[in-house]
Amino acid sequence: MAASLILSQRISSVGVSRTLQGLAGNVRPSCLHLELKVAALINVVDKTKQYSSSSGTTQFDFTDLTSPHTWYPKARSKQRKVILHMGPTNSGKTYNALKRLESSPSGIYCGPLRLLAWEVAKRLNKAKVPCDLITGQERDEVDGAKHKAVTVEMADVTSSYHCAVVDEIQMLSYKTRGFSFTRALLGISADELHLCGDPASVPLIQEILKVTGDHVEVHFYERLSPLVPMKVPLGSFSNIRTGDCIVTFSRHKIYKLKKEIETVGKHLCSVVYGSLPPETRTRQATMFNDASSEFDVLVASDAIGMGLNLNISRIIFSTMMKFDGFEMRELTVPEVKQIAGRAGRYGSKFPVGEVTCLNADDLSLLHSSLESPSPTLESAGLFPTFDLMYMYSRLHPECGLYQILEHFLEHAKLSDNYFIADCEEVLKVAAVIDALPLGLHDKYLFCISPVDMDDEISSQGLTQFAQNYAQKGIVRLREIFTPGSLKVPKTEAALKELESIHKVLDLYVWLSFRLEESFPDRELASTQKSICSMLIEDFLERLGWQKPRSKRLASRTPSTSLLSRKARPYL
Ligand SMILES: Nc1ncnc2c1ncn2[C@@H]1O[C@H](COP(=O)(O)OP(=O)(O)OP(=O)(O)O)[C@@H](O)[C@H]1O
Ligand SMILES: [Mg+2]
Missing domain, CATH: 3.40.50.300 (P-loop containing nucleotide triphosphate hydrolases)
Structure with missing residues (x-):
C-alpha cells in the first residue's frame, strides 16, 4: 500500500496536475503539456534513483498494485455517494440513472459501447441538456455542454462532476476490458456515482469501495415486462x-x-x-x-x-x-x-x-x-497506469515496452479483489512496435489503440502507420490508400476484407485524435469509413433472396473515390 500511496503523493507534490494515465483516455495533450508532465515525472524518478542508491535499497516497488484507489487523488478528495442500480435486463436501471444525470448541473455517462454513448448523447441533447459525445474515434462538442457521453475507456478521472453513470458495471470482471471499468469506478470524481448492472457484481463493488470512504447504496430492480x-x-x-x-x-x-x-x-x-x-x-x-x-x-x-x-x-x-x-x-x-x-x-x-x-x-x-442466478463476481480487472510503467522504464532503460509489460504481468502484487488484465493483444502490438525508434509514450499509444492483431489487414495497417510515424513523423492516408475502384463485395471473403479496411481507417481516426499533427487526414479517413459501411450495407441488402432494391438504397452507392485494390498489399 505504501508504495503507490507515496507515488501518488510525490507526483502531486511536484505539481503534476494530470498524471499521464489520463493520456490513455480523454486527454489530448499538446506537445508542450506532455513535455512538462514528462519532465515532472523524470524529476520524481531521478529523486527515486538518488534515494535508492544512497540507502542501498529500492524503496519503490512500481509493481505494487495493491491500493489502486490511491491512484485517483481527485476522486479520493470527495466522499462520493455511490448508488448501485442492480437488476435483470430491461428493468429500468439505465433509465433511472440517466434521469438523475439529466437533472444534474454537470455529469458524465460512461458506457461499454459507442452505440450506447451515441444513444445517451442523443437523448440528453434532445431533452435540451447539451451533451458532448466523446469516444475513441469521435469528439462531438456541443456549445455550453456540461455533460458528456463517453465510452468507458475515455472516462475522465481528472475533472469533477455532480453526477456520473457507469453502465454495465459487471464488465469490470472482463479479462481484457475490465480494468477500464475499475478505473471509472475508482477514479471518477463525482458527488454521485451511479453504477448500473448485474446484481452478481454487488458484493465485489461493496468490497472494493470499503477503502474509498464512499457512501454506498444499493437499489434492486425487477424486470419491467415478462x-x-x-x-x-x-x-x-x-x-x-x-x-x-x-x-x-x-x-x-x-x-x-x-x-x-x-x-x-x-x-x-x-x-x-x-x-x-x-x-x-x-x-x-x-x-x-x-x-x-x-x-x-x-x-x-x-x-x-x-x-x-x-x-x-x-x-x-x-x-x-x-x-x-x-x-x-x-x-x-x-x-x-x-x-x-x-x-x-x-x-x-x-x-x-x-x-x-x-x-x-x-x-x-x-x-x-x-x-439460475449469475455467479457472484470475484475480482475486477486492473492494469498498471502509464505513470508506473514509465517510472519503471526510467529505472530500467534497457527494457522495451514488451519487457516492461511482461515484468508487470509476472510480478504485479494485487489484493484479492483484483486480477491483472489479460494483455495478450497489447503484447502482440508491443512485440512489433518495440523494434521501432519510438518513445515509450508513443509505443504505449499504439499498444492501447483499437487494433485487432488477429486480423491480418488490421495488424498490417497498424505496423505501416507506426513505421511511417517513426520514420517521417507524419502519416498521410494516401500513402496507404489510393482512391480507386473498390466495389460492393460479392463474396463473404470480400466482405470480411472490407470490414478489415474499415478497422484500419477507424484506427487512423483514433490515432489522429491523439497524434493530431502526425495523422492529418482524419477527414479523408472518416469519408472512406462511411463509404466502406455503405458498401457493406449494400452487400447485406443483396445477399440471399431479395425483393428489388429501393431507389433510396441504390442512390447511396458511391461511384468514385474508393480504396483501391492496388493499395491493399500495403495495408
Ligand atoms: N419508468 C419508466 N418509464 C418509461 N420508460 C421506461 C421506464 N423505465 C424504463 N423504461 C424504458 O424501458 C426500457 C428498458 O429500460 P432500461 O434500458 O433502463 O433497462 P436496463 O435495466 O438498463 O436494461 P439492460 O440491462 O438491458 O441495459 C428502455 O427503453 C427505457 O426507456
Ligand atoms: Mg441498461
Missing part, C-alpha cells in the same frame, strides 16, 4: 415470424441463416454482429425496428446483448455453443440471460418477450440458465 421461456423449439424456419431474432455466433452462420430464412420467401433479415462497423449495426437495427421496412427479422450474434434498442418479440438460439477464441464452449448463465433478455423490451411494440431454441436438445440448457 420474459417467457418456451417449451417447444422453433423446429423449422417456416415457423419464423415478424419480430423474431435468431442468434448464432459466427459471421458465416449469420449469412447462412439469413439466406435460409429469406429462401423460405416470407421474411427479409437485418443482421447485427461485432465486426460490422457500428454505424452499420445501428442502421441494420433501425431497419429491423421500423415497422414499415421489409426487414422484419433479425439474425444476430451476441453483439445484440448490449446497446441496441431492438423491437424483438422472440429470441431463438440457433445454438447454445460458442467459440470464445480458445475453445467451443456452452454459453454461460450471464450470456444466456443477457441475450434472452433482449426480447420484449418495455415500451416497445412487443411488450412480452419469448425465448426458445432452434433445436429441442438445447431447451434444457436454456431453461436452467434462465432459472
Whole structure:
C-alpha cells in the first residue's frame, strides 16, 4: 500500500496536475503539456534513483498494485455517494440513472459501447441538456455542454462532476476490458456515482469501495415486462415470424441463416454482429425496428446483448455453443440471460418477450440458465497506469515496452479483489512496435489503440502507420490508400476484407485524435469509413433472396473515390 500511496503523493507534490494515465483516455495533450508532465515525472524518478542508491535499497516497488484507489487523488478528495442500480435486463436501471444525470448541473455517462454513448448523447441533447459525445474515434462538442457521453475507456478521472453513470458495471470482471471499468469506478470524481448492472457484481463493488470512504447504496430492480421461456423449439424456419431474432455466433452462420430464412420467401433479415462497423449495426437495427421496412427479422450474434434498442418479440438460439477464441464452449448463465433478455423490451411494440431454441436438445440448457442466478463476481480487472510503467522504464532503460509489460504481468502484487488484465493483444502490438525508434509514450499509444492483431489487414495497417510515424513523423492516408475502384463485395471473403479496411481507417481516426499533427487526414479517413459501411450495407441488402432494391438504397452507392485494390498489399 505504501508504495503507490507515496507515488501518488510525490507526483502531486511536484505539481503534476494530470498524471499521464489520463493520456490513455480523454486527454489530448499538446506537445508542450506532455513535455512538462514528462519532465515532472523524470524529476520524481531521478529523486527515486538518488534515494535508492544512497540507502542501498529500492524503496519503490512500481509493481505494487495493491491500493489502486490511491491512484485517483481527485476522486479520493470527495466522499462520493455511490448508488448501485442492480437488476435483470430491461428493468429500468439505465433509465433511472440517466434521469438523475439529466437533472444534474454537470455529469458524465460512461458506457461499454459507442452505440450506447451515441444513444445517451442523443437523448440528453434532445431533452435540451447539451451533451458532448466523446469516444475513441469521435469528439462531438456541443456549445455550453456540461455533460458528456463517453465510452468507458475515455472516462475522465481528472475533472469533477455532480453526477456520473457507469453502465454495465459487471464488465469490470472482463479479462481484457475490465480494468477500464475499475478505473471509472475508482477514479471518477463525482458527488454521485451511479453504477448500473448485474446484481452478481454487488458484493465485489461493496468490497472494493470499503477503502474509498464512499457512501454506498444499493437499489434492486425487477424486470419491467415478462420474459417467457418456451417449451417447444422453433423446429423449422417456416415457423419464423415478424419480430423474431435468431442468434448464432459466427459471421458465416449469420449469412447462412439469413439466406435460409429469406429462401423460405416470407421474411427479409437485418443482421447485427461485432465486426460490422457500428454505424452499420445501428442502421441494420433501425431497419429491423421500423415497422414499415421489409426487414422484419433479425439474425444476430451476441453483439445484440448490449446497446441496441431492438423491437424483438422472440429470441431463438440457433445454438447454445460458442467459440470464445480458445475453445467451443456452452454459453454461460450471464450470456444466456443477457441475450434472452433482449426480447420484449418495455415500451416497445412487443411488450412480452419469448425465448426458445432452434433445436429441442438445447431447451434444457436454456431453461436452467434462465432459472439460475449469475455467479457472484470475484475480482475486477486492473492494469498498471502509464505513470508506473514509465517510472519503471526510467529505472530500467534497457527494457522495451514488451519487457516492461511482461515484468508487470509476472510480478504485479494485487489484493484479492483484483486480477491483472489479460494483455495478450497489447503484447502482440508491443512485440512489433518495440523494434521501432519510438518513445515509450508513443509505443504505449499504439499498444492501447483499437487494433485487432488477429486480423491480418488490421495488424498490417497498424505496423505501416507506426513505421511511417517513426520514420517521417507524419502519416498521410494516401500513402496507404489510393482512391480507386473498390466495389460492393460479392463474396463473404470480400466482405470480411472490407470490414478489415474499415478497422484500419477507424484506427487512423483514433490515432489522429491523439497524434493530431502526425495523422492529418482524419477527414479523408472518416469519408472512406462511411463509404466502406455503405458498401457493406449494400452487400447485406443483396445477399440471399431479395425483393428489388429501393431507389433510396441504390442512390447511396458511391461511384468514385474508393480504396483501391492496388493499395491493399500495403495495408
Ligand atoms: N419508468 C419508466 N418509464 C418509461 N420508460 C421506461 C421506464 N423505465 C424504463 N423504461 C424504458 O424501458 C426500457 C428498458 O429500460 P432500461 O434500458 O433502463 O433497462 P436496463 O435495466 O438498463 O436494461 P439492460 O440491462 O438491458 O441495459 C428502455 O427503453 C427505457 O426507456
Ligand atoms: Mg441498461
